[in-house]
Amino acid sequence: RPVLVLNGPNLGRLGSREPDVYGSTSYAGLVRECTRLGAELGFAVEVRETNDEGEMVRWLHEAADGAIPVVINPAAFTHYSYAMRDAAAQRTAPLIEVHISNPHAREDFRHTSVIAAVASGTVAGFGIGSYRLALRALADQTD
Ligand code: DQA
Numbered sequence: 001r002p003v004l005v006l007n008g009p010n011l012g013r014l015g016s017r018e019p020d021v022y023g024s025t026s027y028a029g030l031v032r033e034c035t036r037l038g039a040e041l042g043f044a045v046e047v048r049e050t051n052d053e054g055e056m057v058r059w060l061h062e063a064a065d066g067a068i069p070v071v072i073n074p075a076a077f078t079h080y081s082y083a084m085r086d087a088a089a090q091r092t093a094p095l096i097e098v099h100i101s102n103p104h105a106r107e108d109f110r111h112t113s114v115i116a117a118v119a120s121g122t123v124a125g126f127g128i129g130s131y132r133l134a135l136r137a138l139a140d141q142t143d
Pocket residue numbers: 009010011073074075076077078098099100101102103110
């Protein structure tokens with residue numbers, strides 16, 4: 001079963017990006033961890049990252065067309081991208097929003113998620129573990 005793990009802007013810099021907020025695991029480490037756990041759960045996980053809103057929208061169209069479950073960390077797009085939200089709303093399979101940090105414990109602008117209402121659910125605040133929890137939730141949902 002394919003699963004897409006989609007990451008928004010600046011997440012390719014994990015490891016060196018504000019490690020006090022986002023931890024010391026590199027983006028490559030995140031890819032390895034999602035792929036490893038995914039395989040254990042019976043998923044063929046493909047992890048992608050983009051700084052480009054249009055590319056994220058096109059990936060969500062691809063997921064909708066293929067009924068592919070999605071784990072998405074929309075990063076800053078979370079807070080303002082209605083284009084991404086409208087693309088996510090077309091989903092035909094579960095879609096789980098994840099955040100490494102807990103946006104609700106941070107600046108006010110991070111308290112709003114424009115995608116949350118069209119997601120199956122949200123996991124936030126557990127570091128890289130948020131992705132693990134989301135993959136496990138997908139495994140539970142799609143069994
Ligand atoms: C983030 C939280 C967002 O507010 C921020 O813009 C990010 C990362 C997280 O994973 O904690 O880039 O989505």
